[in-house]
Amino acid sequence: MSQIYLQKVLDYIEKHLTDDSALNNAALASIAGYSEYHFLRLFRDAVGRTPADYIRKRLISEIAKQIVCSQKPISEIAFAYGFNSKENFTRAFKSEHGILPTAFKTSNCSLRLFEPFSFETRFDAPGVSLRYIEPFVLTAYPFDSGFAPHCWNVYNTQKRSLTLSGGTVTADYGAMRWNDTKKRLDYYIGIPKEHAHGQSDGTIDLTIEGGLYAVFETAPCDQHTFVDTVRRTWDWIGSHWLPTSGFCRRDAFELECYTESKRTFSETIFLPIRSHNMAEIIKTFKEDIPSLRFIGKKYGEFGHWGEWWQNDWFGTLERAMGGTDSILAIWQNGGGYVGLEHWSPNAPFAYWLGMFAPIDTPVPEGFEHVDFTDAALGTCWIYGTEQDVHDTSACVPALQQNGMTVWKDASGGTWSFENCLCPRYTNPDEQGKIILDYCVFVEK
Numbered sequence: 001m002s003q004i005y006l007q008k009v010l011d012y013i014e015k016h017l018t019d020d021s022a023l024n025n026a027a028l029a030s031i032a033g034y035s036e037y038h039f040l041r042l043f044r045d046a047v048g049r050t051p052a053d054y055i056r057k058r059l060i061s062e063i064a065k066q067i068v069c070s071q072k073p074i075s076e077i078a079f080a081y082g083f084n085s086k087e088n089f090t091r092a093f094k095s096e097h098g099i100l101p102t103a104f105k106t107s108n109c110s111l112r113l114f115e116p117f118s119f120e121t122r123f124d125a126p127g128v129s130l131r132y133i134e135p136f137v138l139t140a141y142p143f144d145s146g147f148a149p150h151c152w153n154v155y156n157t158q159k160r161s162l163t164l165s166g167g168t169v170t171a172d173y174g175a176m177r178w179n180d181t182k183k184r185l186d187y188y189i190g191i192p193k194e195h196a197h198g199q200s201d202g203t204i205d206l207t208i209e210g211g212l213y214a215v216f217e218t219a220p221c222d223q224h225t226f227v228d229t230v231r232r233t234w235d236w237i238g239s240h241w242l243p244t245s246g247f248c249r250r251d252a253f254e255l256e257c258y259t260e261s262k263r264t265f266s267e268t269i270f271l272p273i274r275s276h277n278m279a280e281i282i283k284t285f286k287e288d289i290p291s292l293r294f295i296g297k298k299y300g301e302f303g304h305w306g307e308w309w310q311n312d313w314f315g316t317l318e319r320a321m322g323g324t325d326s327i328l329a330i331w332q333n334g335g336g337y338v339g340l341e342h343w344s345p346n347a348p349f350a351y352w353l354g355m356f357a358p359i360d361t362p363v364p365e366g367f368e369h370v371d372f373t374d375a376a377l378g379t380c381w382i383y384g385t386e387q388d389v390h391d392t393s394a395c396v397p398a399l400q401q402n403g404m405t406v407w408k409d410a411s412g413g414t415w416s417f418e419n420c421l422c423p424r425y426t427n428p429d430e431q432g433k434i435i436l437d438y439c440v441f442v443e444k
Contacts, residue, residue: 003119005032006046013055014116017062020082023055047117054117060096061113063089065224067101068108074101098150099157109156109260112149112227124219126233126269128241132343132396132414133270134406135210138173139164139203140190148174148187148256149227155189156260164191166198174256175206209252209272210400212393214245216269226265230256233269247273250393275391279384282435284402288444290330291373293361294340295320296354298368302339308353313367320364321357330358333379333437336421340370344413372415378404378442379419381435386428389436390418396440404442416440 009032016022028051029039043051059081066077078089093101097111104111141160143151152174155161161172175188188206190196196203216237221229242248252272258264295317297304308314314337318324327334340352354367363369378399382389395416396406406414419437420426428434 003046005034006043007119008032009043010117013051013058017055017058018081023051025051054114056092057096057114058116059083060093061111061115061224063093064097064101064104064111064113067105074105097153098145098147099153103157104153107157107159108223109153110223110226110265111153112231113224115225115228123232123236125236125240126219127217129215129349130273131213131215131270131349133208133210133213134414135397135400136208137193138175138188138190138206138208139193139196139200140173140175140188140206141203143187143189146176146185146187148176151187151189152227152260160189161191161260162198164196164198164200164203168195168197169259169261170195171257171259173208175208175253176256177253206253208255210396211250211252212273214241214247214271214273216241216271218267218269221265223263223265226267230267230269233267237269237271245273246275248276250274274393275388278394279382279388279391279436281380281394281398282383283381284379284398286376286378286399286402286404286442287333288376289372291359291371292327292331292334292356292375293359293363294338294352294354294356294370294372295361295363295367296338296340296352296369297366299351299353300348302351304351304353305339308337313353314355316364317355317357317367321355321361326358326361327356331356333419333421336419336425336437338417338419340415340417342413342415344409344411346411347413372441374444376407376442376444377439378402378406379437379439381424382438383435384433386434389434392416392418392438395438399440399442404440407441407443414441 009028012028012031013023025036025040029036032039034042040050047054063077063081067074070077075086078086083089083092090101097104141155143154145151155172161170170191172189172191177186179186190203190206193205216233218229218233250272254272255270256267257270258267321327324335334356336355338353338355340354342350359371359373380395380398382392382395408414417439419439421437424435
């Protein structure tokens with residue numbers, strides 16, 4: 001259907017939204033200039049739903065706006081928009097939102113409303129970052145419905161967040177995972193267990209896996225567009241970000257985090273990810289290491305290896321420590337070229353390139369250093385092609401499964417590094433595969 005003719009129909013629907021007699025299929029088809037049969041098919045293809053469903057959602061959305069901003073009784077508002085009884089409207093509202101209109105009026109929570117369809121709808125892409133997350137536990141309510149907006153509506157209208165926390169405002173998490181046995185989405189909402197000081201009847205403890213996550217911050221919006229913005233962000237992640245990112249979904253809970261009571265109408269989405277090509281962890285071990293000095297250059301993102309080869313900066317560091325024999329004499333896994341990572345909830349991600357050296361090694365001009373004293377490392381040997389071994393997302397869970405606890409510095413940050421050692425990293429085997437040492441600072 002031509003957009004011009006469809007826009008005429010959409011404009012007509014908005015103008016006559018409260019006049020049910022003017023919105024029958026025959027009248028709408030006549031405006032579009034098609035037979036009723038072709039109009040119904042073409043409208044559904046363009047808008048994604050039938051005219052009747054579209055009109056019903058638009059009516060309920062406009063009534064919802066009036067409910068929270070008008071002093072009129074709900075029944076009077078519903079009658080003005082063409083509902084012939086309070087019971088009919090109540091059934092329609094609950095079918096659409098999973099809660100009663102009276103509960104919505106009391107709580108004024110964010111609903112998934114349907115604005116007029118537009119061919120020129122603007123979407124602001126979310127902010128995106130990669131973040132390593134430690135495992136944590138949610139005290140959460142399980143929901144029978146896998147439709148997230150309905151779950152949140154029940155959770156918010158019943159003020160379950162304050163019930164769980166004991167009255168303290170805290171961030172809420174929605175956790176979802178596909179249940180292959182039931183062929184449905186399992187959905188839970190709750191708060192971190194350490195904040196759950198109130199009543200927790202009907203909840204479960206839900207462990208959220210640690211690892212690498214893509215983190216998305218939804219674009220600013222208002223109460224009426226918030227839930228739809230979240231939906232469109234998820235659509236954008238699946239249709240635009242994932243196909244071009246080099247990552248794919250990891251089998252773990254996907255998270256939505258926001259605080260309804262703060263009325264900021266912004267959500268953080270946590271998507272567990274891994275690279276498309278999985279390498280294999282063939283060994284994990286823990287070792288105590290002597291006090292070491294890491295010397296290198298600090299960056300805000302991965303990469304930069306090329307300039308190190310070009311400028312012979314690794315050679316500069318080897319000469320500064322008097323050759324790699326000095327580090328090998330005190331640490332048998334020293335001497336490698338290192339990509340050091342610092343992940344902190346309170347600071348931007350930092351990536352360093354450089355080498356570990358004895359603690360008293362002088363720092364050459366133009367370089368920086370970080371000292372590690374009385375430390376221990378948990379190490380994974382990652383076996384695969386050079387392209388694959390740098391997906392390290394499975395390493396921390398593997399170390400934790402072997403009884404190791406990730407060490408955190410004063411900022412709450414964690415330190416880890418890729419240690420490219422000869423010959424297992426530099427000399428591929430007959431299958432073209434190598435071994436990367438991925439090391440995480442752990443508690444002794």
